[in-house]
Amino acid sequence: MKKNMSKTAWVTGGSSGIGLELTKRLLKDQYQVCIFAHTGIQQAVKELIKISSTITGFEVDVQNENTMDEKFAEAVAQFGTPDLLINSAGISIAKNFDDMTSQEFERQIQINLVGSRNVAHAALPHLKQAVQQGKRPKLVFIASAAGLVGCYGYTGYCASKFGVVGLAEVLRMELRSQKIDVAVVCPPEVDTPLVTEERKNGSPVTAALKQLGGSMPVEKACKEIYQGIFSNDFVVIPGAQARILAKISRLLPDTYRKQIDKKLDKIIQRLAS
Template identity: 45%
Template sequence: MSRPEPSSSQASRNNARIYITGGASGIGFQLAKVYVRAGCAVTLFDIQSTEAAVTELSALSGAIPVRAFVLDVSDAASVREVFDQAAAEAAPDVVIHCAGICMAAPFDEIGDDAYTRLININLLGSRHVAAAVLPHMNAGSHLVFVASMAGLVGCYGYSAYCASKYGVVGLAEVLRIELAAKGIDVSVVCPPEVETPLVVEERKSRPRQTEALKLMAGTLPLEYAVAQIRRGIDRRRFLIIPGKRARGLWFTNKLLPGCLTRRLADFLVKR
């Protein structure tokens, strides 16, 4: 079966319907602002309160009313129920899954419950969102996972986070193949560190070795990162890596089978 080619990006249309998980803050909220300003109908999903986000988005000039739903991505049954409810009124053209958590600590300092919780939210949560929303997506629609450079390159203190994000990248790779025949595009976003509330909080306690390794990919301002993410989504790229330094790290790691980046990582950790 041949794959339908979209005549233009769904996200570029003024009437595009955009679902964003983790939309109350950080990358998700900044993406919501970009799409609302473009005239898109945005629906937010978050376990946090979305009241402030909806108020700010609704105040933007020409904004279409913004919907919001409480969503715990770690609860598969609840995720299905919430997406069924949202899609009953308006099914999505683009789904951007941003919800996730981060934790930076040496492997032997992460307890069973903390490790399991992170995997449940980041990896299984991605699975639950995809399983719940795909029945409501038609040919020409687009499913986007926000993973991390930590899903492409290992980092000290990220044993749980890297495991979850490598899994998200793998999930996206498989869904890209499986959904091609249905005309549904899949993308995975792997940003380096981005200035968000999540990162600000993480910096308070993460190991110095983690801090050093972050230098390899760099840190991006939120608006700059989101502008590049939006461009990649509009162009329907599969792998979206915002930031020249991050793309260089990925390319070097791919070109030299990890040899150079592993040596550099070892050097930075031992400093």
């Protein structure tokens, strides 16, 4: 496939959920897009090619940086250096701490946090090359509202996503002088296959508490995320309800926690009756 002057985007976790929906929007905006995912690549490309032929896919494991190095090099050979990299790869295991095995906890840290590090580190030489070519590339991490405020039943997930927000914050500072922009997206619950699977076995306490941040259809959430990615905002929070919750937790942390405790006590009492 010949290279052209179109802008290029890379999307990890691009075969489903938020990553897939953002890829559709990028293709409609005339981007060349490379998606990277652990599974579902062939089916996703088959669906996306109906929108644009400037799509290609690579099977990767974000836990393995060597894999990322190899596939990113192939992506550059095909479409050139990226103008935009969205890291949307991630998993969630919604279990209370005492029910979660160490392997389940570590798997979320490895994929969500260490995986984010691996993606950024493997991509960095190509982002720097893009700068040398006159581009102003942007690195976007898809974290979660659970990376800003804690949520019952999410010890592993919250720990990993708080870490992603911290990683993004530091990279924003370190890469600024290198003319590489960084942003982090912190959505509330979004109706994706990840959430659908979670609802089958998740705690009813978690489900009730999560509604404080609201729940969004994937199309609506991604419309706001997409707009936020192309803004100058560092933290992008789709959904007015989630933005209010995050602001209160930041400005009035003690008041916020007291209200959460009251809500949590009512939920547990109702479920116990």
